Amino acid sequence: MVEDISSERWVSREVSRRDLLAGMLSIGVSGAVLAACSSSSPTKHIPTVPSFPLGAASRAKSKPVEITIWQGMGATNGKPLGYLTDQFNASQNDVYATVVDQNNYTSLLTAYTAALSGGALPDVVQMETSDLQLMIDSDSAIPVQSAINAERYSLSDYVPSTVNYFRVDDVVWALPFSISGEVLFYNKVAVEKAGLDPNSPPLTLDELRTWAEKIVSTKTEKYGMSLKLTPSTFEEWMAMGGQTIVNHENGRSGRATAVTFDDSFGRSLFTWWDDMVKDKIAQTTSATTYDDLYAILSQIAPMTIETSAAIGDAIYFLQSKPNPALALGVGPLPGPSSPNGASSNGGVFVGGSGLYIVKLRSTPERQDAAWQYIKFLMEPAQQAYWAAQTGYIAVRKSALTQPTLVNAWNSYPEYRVAYDQILASPANPATAGYVSGASTGVDNAIEAGLTALSSGASPAAALAQAARSANSAIAQYNSRV
């Protein structure tokens, strides 16, 4: 039981982490101005990165160079990663990689933080997207941009928004690895019974409300949908509306010093949420469990917004306990604008994690070995295998032509939805996702704001309160670095 709780918690933590997207290529100049106001780096610069010891592993005196990888996904997704690592070790003689399972991202971060003061550090570490600013501030990783520059490695085949998440001030700090996105889960049987077309799911919040109303008015189920009390859905909606969460272009052009979501757009989202709950066409569910998915299975509410990382579990469950009243539908994330690129400046950002090269107490040989390993995992064939095995998004566009992934998507087209909407997301600061060292505090503040709606606070008051506590978390963090 305890294990269940904690495993659900980490899954949902992953969900709650935002991420990704777009390119902030044009912000260098304004960044210099904005960054001048930020507390700790008054002398802002044109981004320069440390040089990278490319080729050090193959020139090493004693081979193979042994490296350690810390992963935070747990055992299930650890298996395909182990397979790919074996493939890597067999493919060359310079480097030997060993993966250590740290169970979940929370314990991984704890272990990593503890090791910074003087324990054994890994050479490659998989960190959640939202820990990006923490990793930068920790001064323990060499940005992959260094290796990219040294090798003139091309990122053109990458799904842009997956890399853009890890780009701050024109420097890419990590390469995207376990990437997922939020999508709409619904029960096709139930919506059809309510007189809706299960093959054209709602794309906007207005349509989503119309669907939910129809489900309730036809008495198909008690609620039209579940609204999970997680901050990430709100953050995605802001991005889809082209709005940032924090200042300094979502923390991309300088250290974020305040939140920007307490505006009329944010209030309209809180109001939409509040009306859905007050009008009893949506129920709220816990942020830390899959109760929203259980509500679909137990036919209390046939729609919810969840991470695409849960698709595999849902498919597995429905196959192991077939029920004629249940058929899984997965649609793009409905938002204030359409998720399929209909809006010019809005789009989703990605969640998941990235792979960093550790430099603290490392050697040139091991840093280069770490880069060789990461590069191997990013190749289209490996990405196709990875996506097919796990349901994560392949970060390479050419992975889509690999037979492994073509076959997997033919069998389970649900997996394709998150990929398509991430690919359609335009590149700008809003759709890159926000970066702040206080992301946990900001997320908690938004979640608290949504919770406050349930105890009667007005949308404006709840949002203002969320902004206040998020700002104090940011100030607290910034005063420490």
Added chain:
Amino acid sequence: MRAGANGSLDGTQRIGRFRNASWLKVMREAGLAYLWILPALAVFGVFVFFPLAKAVWLGFFKTPPFPNLPSHFVGVSQYASTLSSALFLHSLWRTILFVIFTVPTGIVLGLLLATLAHQRLAGIRIFRTIFSSTVATSTAVASVIFFTLLDPQVGLFSYWLGQRGGAGILANPTLALPAVSVVTVWQNIGFTFILMSAALQSVPDDLLEAARMDGASRWYRFRAVTVPLLSPTIFFASIVGIIGSFQAFGQIDLLTQGGPNNHTLVLIYYIYQAAYTDNNYGLAAVLSIALFAILFVLTLAQFWFFERRVFYVAAN
């Protein structure tokens, strides 16, 4: 100490040539005394006083999110800003509410059960065993039991309370703290029951007998004879209970993690979050010192107050 003082007093009354010998004796006795308390002093010094001083000192620093980065000395400003912050005051208020919800309820229920079980009836031992059984449950076990009972999908309590579906009782800002309090009271009741039962055994029958002869009703005998005689135990239970409630951690970590919306963010959990979620050891140190000061003052106040009120039976 007193022996030493007497020794020196004696010494001054004697003639000069004994004075040196007498001082030597004083020194030797004092040295011996310190030698005897040295082990205790060493243990306290290493495990209590040093960490305490270190925590006070740590509170003067803004500590970095990662241990390989430098700390910044900020003096008392961190104490001032933290202790006047809205979150600290909120957390303190939630802690006080938690104490109010758990301590009096626990003592009243424990006393009630102990009184019920203090009968000469066939099979009463079975009830005594049941009533005291929660003392054998760990906080983790108690929390998991209640977590299941309160689950919005499958929980029996949720069903009875008409809270089925939705986010559930533990995610409800109004109900979360009372729910955590219920778990705490339930888990502590075995301990209180045992305390009260033992104390009831020691209430002399002749006093109750005498009161009955004087025509006192059952309730009056309980109120005017039993409760005053139990007052040392009630005093003890209240101190232990208040300190325990101020330090309650496991059930909050397992049930609510301080949520929803910080409604179960009691001080000890705030400290935990500051230290282990945010790696903010400076802030955590300030909060710990605040908690220490509160408990210290509270304990002094309790002793001062109860020393005057509590009735101790003279040993004979």
